Amino acid sequence: MTGHHRPTGHDVAKLAGVSQSTVSLVFSGKTTGRVSAEVEERVRHAATRLGYRPHTSASTLRAGRTRTVGLLVPDVTNPFLGHVLRGAQRAGRAHGITVALIEPGPDRDWQLTAMSALNAAAIDAMMLFGIEPPSAAPGPTVLIEAVADGYTSVLLDVRQGTTAAVGHLLDLGHRRIAHLGTDLPPTTFKARASRWRRELDQAGLDAPEVLAGFSLQAARGAAHQLLSMTPRPTALFCDDDLLAAGALMAAHDLRIPVPAELSIIGFAGTLLSEAATPQLSTVIAPAEELGALSLQTLLQAMDGHPTTPRPLPMTLVPRASTAPPPR
Amino acid sequence: MTGHHRPTGHDVAKLAGVSQSTVSLVFSGKTTGRVSAEVEERVRHAATRLGYRPHTSASTLRAGRTRTVGLLVPDVTNPFLGHVLRGAQRAGRAHGITVALIEPGPDRDWQLTAMSALNAAAIDAMMLFGIEPPSAAPGPTVLIEAVADGYTSVLLDVRQGTTAAVGHLLDLGHRRIAHLGTDLPPTTFKARASRWRRELDQAGLDAPEVLAGFSLQAARGAAHQLLSMTPRPTALFCDDDLLAAGALMAAHDLRIPVPAELSIIGFAGTLLSEAATPQLSTVIAPAEELGALSLQTLLQAMDGHPTTPRPLPMTLVPRASTAPPPR
């Protein structure tokens, strides 16, 4: 808190009997063929004694890189997000990269403001999750679970996940499998809708679809709509566990027993699906892996070796909310 | 991505026909009595034309402050956390402060490493949430929902919240109100336990207590224990909504109808309490307010005006998981 001015590279150099440049070389890991092992050892020893750590801002200013990337999201309270962030942070740690979580706020201008964090040199690059990208990327950018012209994407295999979910319901014998979707912009939601439709078509079936806002209450309302149709759907394929939880509430409201008279399946595999009663069948997304892969993909792009990783597979987890339809 | 080197204060100065110092003055808001309104206007205009933004690292290096504070937490997937972070970020925005979310990782050394982020000048100060503080603070620090010698704390009024929860159950007529607690270190959990005990004592009652790890499955197991006691508790006071959700699972396992034969009340007011079936009665913590207040308290401490705000009141929300005991 007080006193001792923070040790600098000069202080270390003096103690080790070398120049400040040498200290810098040691700490930036550019030591091979430049600094002898013995000198490096002496420098590290001196640094430890003084409690020296390179000053991030000084190095950023000089080198023009912050070694921080931003993860931009519309809503920091999204339960899925924590896992993605953790995966990205862990992957970043190995490369000395920090991941900053940024919630630009709901309106479009704020989003652009956040993008220009890049300009302000606060971050070197960014990952967008649930945020619509500007028409031209202001810097190295990766989209998570979304696709847009001119951008690199890291994706879940949502089509495969949807097929697994709908297939599970078909296997159980359901014929009226409605879709409780959401109208959020990211392409991931469109993919669920179109794949659901395709699966029904292939089975020669049809069923209604309702799009709801991304909240418990919105989903509850939308599920009420679906469940008051005649004939009533016997199963609900929901775009997210949150929506499935809302559907569960609606079923409860209407005294429709789950799974005896109604099967509900979610998507994502968040805590919500586990905590629900009955526990929700769902399709688990490998969230940490998604975060880690996004970060790695971003680093590759920054190194000038852009790659497009293949979509990550999702895993069907049948639990207590799905069963054969009543007859 | 390409080209145009980033505009600097010099570029703006040249365009506006002033010196770089003047540009700096304008952007650090130290303009009163130093720069005329007319010149300020000219500078801002030029800056807008060039898309100039001050370089954070340069200003950090020179001024010795990053204007970033860290929010350190043991688990970024905690559903309560998002709201705290959002409150802190919003409050920070008004002061030009950025809040960085940092998960040091489970083991003690990492925690110390994270603390020394302060030394690395990445953050000016920090807020600890669910993290045990080192014996001496390495810099300006505020504890959220915890108390320790030599530290400033920002607290929820957990005692009042506990009294509200237990009182609610007493009012409904319950006499065997067990406690499903957790053994996490932060003092907030001890406060719940002792206040629960006091409320029972005052009513001349006694009841069992089990401490569980902070997870759905641990809570489920602990609730099994409580619910297999004779006589069986008619109500469960749970330290958190997550634990209450686990208790709900246990009741479901044992075919004990909630709330007809068992009342369950949670703590926190997260999405989980709303999404549960039946919806959980709980005591809502003002999470965003907690985050905002923590940040303000931290800023005050950094300005040399430490204050200890009074604990934030919690709000009882009776929902569908509590009812009079069976007779």
Add this chain to the structure above:
DNA sequence: CTGAAAGCGCTTACAG
């Protein structure tokens, strides 16, 4: 293998 030196873009006394 090692060091002297320039300079990244700001902030802040200081002089006028």
Add this chain to the structure above:
DNA sequence: CTGAAAGCGCTTACAG
């Protein structure tokens, strides 16, 4: 009210 100048702590050619 405005400007010239020093310097924050690094990185990185460059010279030896």
